[in-house]
Amino acid sequence: MALELGTSSVSIEKTPDGRRLIVRHDVDTSVDTVWDVLTDTDCWSDWGPSVTTVETDTRYIDDGTAGRVRAAGVVWLPFEVTACAPYRWTWNVARLPATGHFAEERASGSVVGFEIPPLATGYAPVCARACQHVAAIARRREA
Template sequence: MALELGGRRVSLERTPDGRRLLVRHDVDASVDTVWNVLTDTDCWADWGPSVTAVETADRYITGGTTGRVRVAGAVWLPFEVTTCAPYRWTWTVARLPATGHFAEERAGGSVVGFEIPPLATGYAPVCARACQRIAALSQQREA
């Protein structure tokens, strides 16, 4: 079953990490550009509504990248990227499983999305906003 949330598609689906709520948004940019924005830690505060700063040794994440993110403008939390393969990455924040991130190809562009654990469904509007920001950043990079 899929729903619309502010122009973004939301559905409950099986992922490699179990059932997750998926938030997707179409992007008029290549999947590689979207992936670049998703994995570039210099961009996280630009597209992540809850992230205001990032500290890590890796500008572009890979599996095992660690660091910390500042959320709500004040609280620093440690993170670790647990998986990072082309077009999908997952992480833990403060040692808790957090959102998954992905990009998919589609005709004429791509799709960006987030995988949200079922107990965190209230985070879907934040992810929908992040999708919109990622789309805008990706389109700017290709302009």
């Protein structure tokens, strides 16, 4: 069963990391452009409402990328990307499993989505907003 959260849909699904709350949003750009936005640390603060700054040695993440993010402009938290392969990546933040990020190809355009661990389901509205921001950034990159 899927619910609507603004212009994003929300469902509970099985992922490689177990059952998660999934937030999806249709994007009228290519899946590669969405993936580029999701993996580009220079724009995480543009699409992630809770991320204000990112520090890492590399602009584009890969499996094992580590660094730190400043959350809500207040606290620095270490992160490590635990899996990264087209078109899905996951990470631990402060050594805890955090949201998964993915892009899916569609017949017309693509989808951006987030996988939310069961104990963080209240984060769904933030992820829906992040999906909308990713879509807007992807559209600007293809313009």
